[in-house]
Amino acid sequence: MRLLLKGGRIIDPSQNMDATMDLLIEKGTVSRIATTIPERKGEKTAVIDLTGMILTPGLIDMHTHLREPGHEYKETVQTGSEAAVAGGFTSIACMANTEPINDNRSVTEFILRQAQAAGMARVYPVAAVSKGEQGKFLTEFADLKDAGAVALSDDGNPVMDSRLMRNALEYASSLGIPIISHCEDTNLSAGGQMNEGYTSTELGLQGIPNTAEHIMIARDIALAEFSNVSVHIAHVSTAESVRIIREAKKRGVMVTAETAPHYFTLTDEALKEFSTNYKMYPPLRKNEDVEAIKEGLKDGTIDAIASDHAPHSSIEKDVEFEYAANGIIGLETSLSASLILVKENVLSLSQLIEKMSTNPSGILKIPGGTLKAGSNADITVIDLQKKWIVKADTFRSKSRNTPFEGRKFRGRAVLTIVGGNVKYSILSLPGRKI
Amino acid sequence: MKFERKDILGLKDYSRDEINFILDTAESLKEISTRKIKKVPTLRGKTVISLFYEPSTRTRTSFEIAAKRLSADAVNITASASSVVKGETLIDTARNLESMNPDIIIMRHSAAGAPHILARLLKHQSIINAGDGAHEHPTQSLLDMMTIREKRGKIDGLRVALIGDIAHSRVARSNIYGLTIMGAEVALCGPAMMMPREIDKMGVTVHNRMEEAIRDADIIMMLRIQLERQKNNMFPSVREYAKLYCLTPDRVKMAKKNVLVMHPGPINRGVEIDPQIADGPYSVILEQVTNGVALRMALLYLLAGGK
Ligand SMILES: [Zn+2]
Numbered sequence: 001m002r003l004l005l006k007g008g009r010i011i012d013p014s015q016n017m018d019a020t021m022d023l024l025i026e027k028g029t030v031s032r033i034a035t036t037i038p039e040r041k042g043e044k045t046a047v048i049d050l051t052g053m054i055l056t057p058g059l060i061d062m063h064t065h066l067r068e069p070g071h072e073y074k075e076t077v078q079t080g081s082e083a084a085v086a087g088g089f090t091s092i093a094c095m096a097n098t099e100p101i102n103d104n105r106s107v108t109e110f111i112l113r114q115a116q117a118a119g120m121a122r123v124y125p126v127a128a129v130s131k132g133e134q135g136k137f138l139t140e141f142a143d144l145k146d147a148g149a150v151a152l153s154d155d156g157n158p159v160m161d162s163r164l165m166r167n168a169l170e171y172a173s174s175l176g177i178p179i180i181s182h183c184e185d186t187n188l189s190a191g192g193q194m195n196e197g198y199t200s201t202e203l204g205l206q207g208i209p210n211t212a213e214h215i216m217i218a219r220d221i222a223l224a225e226f227s228n229v230s231v232h233i234a235h236v237s238t239a240e241s242v243r244i245i246r247e248a249k250k251r252g253v254m255v256t257a258e259t260a261p262h263y264f265t266l267t268d269e270a271l272k273e274f275s276t277n278y279k280m281y282p283p284l285r286k287n288e289d290v291e292a293i294k295e296g297l298k299d300g301t302i303d304a305i306a307s308d309h310a311p312h313s314s315i316e317k318d319v320e321f322e323y324a325a326n327g328i329i330g331l332e333t334s335l336s337a338s339l340i341l342v343k344e345n346v347l348s349l350s351q352l353i354e355k356m357s358t359n360p361s362g363i364l365k366i367p368g369g370t371l372k373a374g375s376n377a378d379i380t381v382i383d384l385q386k387k388w389i390v391k392a393d394t395f396r397s398k399s400r401n402t403p404f405e406g407r408k409f410r411g412r413a414v415l416t417i418v419g420g421n422v423k424y425s426i427l428s429l430p431g432r433k434i
Numbered sequence: 435m436k437f438e439r440k441d442i443l444g445l446k447d448y449s450r451d452e453i454n455f456i457l458d459t460a461e462s463l464k465e466i467s468t469r470k471i472k473k474v475p476t477l478r479g480k481t482v483i484s485l486f487y488e489p490s491t492r493t494r495t496s497f498e499i500a501a502k503r504l505s506a507d508a509v510n511i512t513a514s515a516s517s518v519v520k521g522e523t524l525i526d527t528a529r530n531l532e533s534m535n536p537d538i539i540i541m542r543h544s545a546a547g548a549p550h551i552l553a554r555l556l557k558h559q560s561i562i563n564a565g566d567g568a569h570e571h572p573t574q575s576l577l578d579m580m581t582i583r584e585k586r587g588k589i590d591g592l593r594v595a596l597i598g599d600i601a602h603s604r605v606a607r608s609n610i611y612g613l614t615i616m617g618a619e620v621a622l623c624g625p626a627m628m629m630p631r632e633i634d635k636m637g638v639t640v641h642n643r644m645e646e647a648i649r650d651a652d653i654i655m656m657l658r659i660q661l662e663r664q665k666n667n668m669f670p671s672v673r674e675y676a677k678l679y680c681l682t683p684d685r686v687k688m689a690k691k692n693v694l695v696m697h698p699g700p701i702n703r704g705v706e707i708d709p710q711i712a713d714g715p716y717s718v719i720l721e722q723v724t725n726g727v728a729l730r731m732a733l734l735y736l737l738a739g740g741k
Contacts (some may be wrong), residue, residue: 062532190486196631197631197632198631198632198635200630200631201630201631201632201633201635201636202446202607203546203547203569204546204566204567204568204569204570204604204634205546205547205567205568205569206568207630207631273550274546274550274551319523319524319525320524320526320543320545320548320551321545321546321547321549322544322545322567323545331578342683
């Protein structure tokens with residue numbers, strides 16, 4: 001089976017490519033990119049005309065929560081990976097804070113089986129750093145890696161013990177598996193409901209200071225620098241964090257970082273109506289922080305954009321603000337929200353794709369992020385002109401907790417191909433059957 | 435003037451005219467409570483529910499008396515809310531109450547923004563916020579302003595010192611909004627850990643020493659300190675708190691000669707206020723309580739009867 005994508009503008013940062021070309025997929029891999037690839041008679045070839053469309057290496061979301069096992073009423077591997085392809089993601093990494101926690105090979109293998117059965121996006125489990133994410137005893141990194149975990153993280157329940165973190169970083173480095181650190185000093189953030197600043201003062205909600213984040217980023221950088229190992233910082237949200245990471249990179253520390261679309265599109269002022277769909281960790285910050293995040297994306301301090309897709313049902317969200325769970329969904333809005341960066345000239349389209357595909361693949365050491373001949377045919381097709389309005393009721397995710405409800409976006413994924421198979425399409429595919 | 439609001443949630447976006455109108459209405463209703471028969475038929479046939487998720491004797495009694503003096507049917511519900519103990523959700527409670535067709539729901543809740551959930555959900559009921567977390571307590575501020583206006587004839591241009599735990603105080607926030615809207619100058623003082631970030635942007639001054647805040651003050655408002663906060667290192671000891679922030683006779687001398695001393699109650703004698711001051715000639719603490727009933731009658735009247 002061959003699939004010929006004709007006339008699209010191919011943007012592939014891994015090969016510095018930005019040109020209108022044809023792309024041929026054979027046996028699930030990219031076989032050829034050329035100015036014109038003729039349709040050959042006699043062979044079964046499906047052709048899709050992508051004139052006017054952008055064609056990129058499949059997007060990779062390196063930070064999601066799929067809630068299975070344990071909280072299937074919020075999301076499952078099936079619904080989460082369907083939401084992924086609808087948002088243009090061909091691969092997603094899912095965090096370990098399920099129930100039970102993904103701290104042993106049986107849970108990792110279970111998630112991979114569920115992903116196989118779903119057959120949508122590729123799913124890469126991230127396993128826990130410590131048993132039960134309790135911050136006391138290391139999990140079996142080697143066994144977890146062997147089972148298919150691509151990274152380790154106690155996301156949602158950060159490692160406060162610096163000694164444990166040091167051991168984790170050194171051991172993970174020796175095994176070639178990355179550590180993703182959710183940086184939060186839980187003593188400083190305890191009881192906090194939102195960013196600490198004028199808005200929290202007005203609303204009478206207990207604040208979470210910026211320091212709760214960057215103190216731990218500084219710690220992790222110090223540990224990585226001392227041991228000469230790498231660390232990846234999850235969901236960076238403050239100006240100070242950006243500055244600390246920038247300086248560390250300048251010194252040559254092996255630190256990479258991600259941010260999420262809500263940290264460069266929204267501020268804590270959105271909370272004024274006490275809407276729980278703006279409640280997440282880290283919290284929405286101030287305008288100065290938003291600007292610093294953009295600056296960090298622009299100068300390369302921040303390597304990746306991840307959604308931190310965190311589904312919750314109305315049971316966790318339709319309650320008093322203080323009782324509401326942290327987290328918002330993002331798989332189906334992440335690309336559209338991130339395209340704002342291109343419109344605002346913060347990033348070029350190619351730089352955006354780098355942060356949403358090529359870099360995540362490099363940090364997690366997983367396939368993808370490129371359209372080089374021979375690589376998996378994981379492809380995202382983007383229509384930059386497509387206007388749409390966010391209606392969570394139409395989402396493939398099981399949950400509805402988006403901060404972008406009603407938002408008018410321009411640009412979105414219209415076709416998502418995983419391993420040469422179309423997994424999502426809102427293109428009217430002409431004539432031929434695929 | 436007509437009162438146009440469906441709910442009374444907070445004073446943040448009120449105008450000076452609106453506040454004066456509420457205070458005028460309260461003043462005119464105050465006399466009812468001095469009659470031999472303390473009841474008028476104004477709200478006959480109206481149902482007022484008070485839904486308290488936090489214990490409160492004073493505010494709740496004040497509202498209940500206010501409703502009864504206007505002949506409304508007043509019902510009290512004590513509820514408990516918690517993120518841990520799974521009870522009925524606030525939204526379910528609200529829908530159940532709505533089904534019984536009350537006219538006004540008075541709500542107190544430990545979570546900021548809780549009355550706003552009710553106000554959004556219930557289209558035909560008026561909600562009065564009787565205190566939500568550390569957010570707002572508009573009726574307390576209105577009765578405080580009523581007391582100030584009654585005693586001083588005006589609020590505009592007065593210097594008000596607000597002392598204590600500003601961070602956790604809804605009374606402080608509502609009073610900062612109300613008093614600055616009415617043209618008063620507000621000076622704050624309290625332990626650094628209890629002074630919320632960027633509060634000066636509300637148009638107030640912040641002082642480290644209590645003496646600076648109360649110097650030449652027309653009004654001193656003391657806030658109740660919750661002794662449990664000591665556990666979270668919000669202050670080191672009651673002894674030291676009192677040493678720095680207790681309103682003593684010596685400190686009162688630094689204010690204007692005719693200073694009014696106020697407190698939303700209940701007071702911690704010897705902690706934030708010296709008994710001599712609480713019971714002394716400057717104190718208008720009990721007048722605040724009396725005015726509370728009139729003020730709450732005015733709000734019930736404006737929301738239900740005034741239409
Ligand atoms: Zn996290």
